[in-house]
Amino acid sequence: MKKKKITFLILIIGLIASTILIYDKYYPSPSLSKISIGDRITVWTVTIILLIYYVSSNSKPQLVPSVLTNEKETSREKDKSNVSFNDVAGLEEIKEELQETIDFINNSSKYRKMGAKIPKGILFYGPPGTGKTLLAKAVAGETNSTFLYASGSEFVEKYVGVGAKRVRTLFERAKKEAPSIIFIDEIDAIGTKRNLDSNNEKDQTLNQLLVEMDGFNTDETVIIIGATNRLDLLDEALLRPGRFDRHIYVGNPNMKAREKILQVHTKNKPLDKTIDIVDIAKKTHGLSGAELANIANEAAIIAVRNNKSKISIDHFDAAIERVLAGLEVKNPTVLLKEKKTVSVHEAGHAIVSKILKTDLVQKISIVPRGQALGYVLKFPDEDRYLFTKQELMNKISGLLAGRAAEQLIFNEITTGAKDDLDKATHIAKEMVCSYGMSSLGPMAMDEQHIKHNYDILRIEIKKILDKGYKDALKILEENKDILNHVANTLMEKEIIDNEELDAIFKIYENPFDCAT
Ligand code: ATP
Numbered sequence: 001m002k003k004k005k006i007t008f009l010i011l012i013i014g015l016i017a018s019t020i021l022i023y024d025k026y027y028p029s030p031s032l033s034k035i036s037i038g039d040r041i042t043v044w045t046v047t048i049i050l051l052i053y054y055v056s057s058n059s060k061p062q063l064v065p066s067v068l069t070n071e072k073e074t075s076r077e078k079d080k081s082n083v084s085f086n087d088v089a090g091l092e093e094i095k096e097e098l099q100e101t102i103d104f105i106n107n108s109s110k111y112r113k114m115g116a117k118i119p120k121g122i123l124f125y126g127p128p129g130t131g132k133t134l135l136a137k138a139v140a141g142e143t144n145s146t147f148l149y150a151s152g153s154e155f156v157e158k159y160v161g162v163g164a165k166r167v168r169t170l171f172e173r174a175k176k177e178a179p180s181i182i183f184i185d186e187i188d189a190i191g192t193k194r195n196l197d198s199n200n201e202k203d204q205t206l207n208q209l210l211v212e213m214d215g216f217n218t219d220e221t222v223i224i225i226g227a228t229n230r231l232d233l234l235d236e237a238l239l240r241p242g243r244f245d246r247h248i249y250v251g252n253p254n255m256k257a258r259e260k261i262l263q264v265h266t267k268n269k270p271l272d273k274t275i276d277i278v279d280i281a282k283k284t285h286g287l288s289g290a291e292l293a294n295i296a297n298e299a300a301i302i303a304v305r306n307n308k309s310k311i312s313i314d315h316f317d318a319a320i321e322r323v324l325a326g327l328e329v330k331n332p333t334v335l336l337k338e339k340k341t342v343s344v345h346e347a348g349h350a351i352v353s354k355i356l357k358t359d360l361v362q363k364i365s366i367v368p369r370g371q372a373l374g375y376v377l378k379f380p381d382e383d384r385y386l387f388t389k390q391e392l393m394n395k396i397s398g399l400l401a402g403r404a405a406e407q408l409i410f411n412e413i414t415t416g417a418k419d420d421l422d423k424a425t426h427i428a429k430e431m432v433c434s435y436g437m438s439s440l441g442p443m444a445m446d447e448q449h450i451k452h453n454y455d456i457l458r459i460e461i462k463k464i465l466d467k468g469y470k471d472a473l474k475i476l477e478e479n480k481d482i483l484n485h486v487a488n489t490l491m492e493k494e495i496i497d498n499e500e501l502d503a504i505f506k507i508y509e510n511p512f513d514c515a516t
Contacts, residue, residue, distance in 0.1 A: 152185065
């Protein structure tokens, strides 16, 4: 890399000198008259040679994955993982499942005597940031194996045969340095179903991977761990027994797991005594391990920015808001009229969500963050895995309440509901096509079905959305005073927390409760 930079620098100097010398040929300058024609030809020749060398070195395909390129520089120790299972919080059942593989690597002779074959491939699948890479590193750490990381996209090349060659090189090294763990992140980049998109280079790479996985002899302790966000896209051949035959779902952490992940990531941070990790775990429903790690780090940065020696709950709240709602826009240029609309819109969301008890409203804000002009920070009071039809309808009403509030107060609607409409339509579509919660009855539909019956489905989806919108509008009409009060307070203070919202509700006694 360094050599390339130096060549590039000399090339630039050469090009500049050559240009000056050519210019001097047509418009002679007295200061350059001493340079002989021989010297001039030397400068031009060297520049041309450098140019040819630079262009050709850039166009050569790299035949080995980046993990192996600086093989000489990378000592074997560097490929050892220092991550252990103690660093992986939650995910207890997955760690238990992997224990057997670890035992296999650590005591392989015991299994071989019994004639048992070492499991070759494990596939982690699930949403991003849930700890798939971390788990693979922990398996390597627990077994003191060499950890070879490669990303699926590194094998995708325009030159036919390059990807396959890289796969071969990777496996050769893994065998040489056994026991080893090969971790292929984003394996879908090379492992998608072959009939879906026919691509010669990709097919060759996948074939090579299959050949390498089949080609292990049982004396080699090499485990391949793949990770993907899309298991459904992978080629059947990759998933069959003898290849990636263990599929492990790694999902977003539940309340208890979030608590443990936060504990791991705050272990070495000075926390204020008042901080309750359980409380933070509650407020971070739906977030991945990576997002929780990010929140712990952001909180520490905010504490430093505020010149504090300990991280307080306020720093955590600010970090959660930063991760959930985006960066606060400094000096926003929102028009007064727009500010009024946003206040009414957000007040609508908060009031309907609160009355229908879809979520605990924590904060309403009209301070722009990221792309949003305002937002309602809310979270469910407990982790939920099942939703009733009524609960989904309530969610839709909560999402459409922003638009309903605009309609009710201004008799006009704006583009501010775009994101809400997307989310509400998605829930309605799932109700019709996946959960059998429409008048079409208990049926689920695949993509083909949906494509061919879209007109019928659209009517069902529309019915659900119309009902959700009507309910939201009704609640807001019956609580118009609260809506105006919350919107006006937002205009004045920009932020309302849950206690202030409760206080406003108390003023107007018992609001209409649609959830009962
Ligand atoms: P992707 O699918 O995007 O590749 P991933 O599932 O491989 O993501 P990781 O890279 O393993 O996710 O996780 C990112 C970071 O999130 C980790 O380095 C770690 O700091 C944190 N993290 C995620 N899950 C956990 C967990 N269960 N315990 C502790 N930390 C975690």
